[in-house]
Amino acid sequence: MAKRKNFPEGFKRDAVGLVRSSPDRSPTDIAHGLGIHLEALRKWGCDDRTRTRTADGGGDAGMTPGEKDELKRLRRENARLKEDNEILRKAACFARETTR
Template identity: 45%
Template structure:
């Protein structure tokens, strides 16, 4: 059974692994075994590479689009926290002014 912690690979490593699959004529499983990565990880990297090269299915997000979506979600969460702080401050000051 594998580790409960996911390994992190550099973008360069992923790019090189996908290039090896594309250029070698070997299966994803063979290349994955040779590199010591999971076949599922390498398949996902290869799929994302196809999407990034404009060969994905309609509606699939490129890496740049995924990163932008993550950035917008973080920004939205930060704004929600700011709004909550401001709401609490408004309630506090409204109560103070009633005294």
């Protein structure tokens, strides 16, 4: 049985990036050129998509950079508004208690 190779994360990301940036070359050719198995390259691609989706906060991996920036801005604004709403709710409770 062949010894299993451990590749650094940077190599994996670069290999996946090479596949994505080279539409004229097949993943098989790229894997062969890098000396890795095609299935390893496919797994790294799936892992990278999952990691990107998770880092972006969910299924927004297919968004343009402008849309991602807007989504981040809206999420920050939403969090701030929820915080403001919580403060107002507590202030209303406090005001009701002091007027009794």
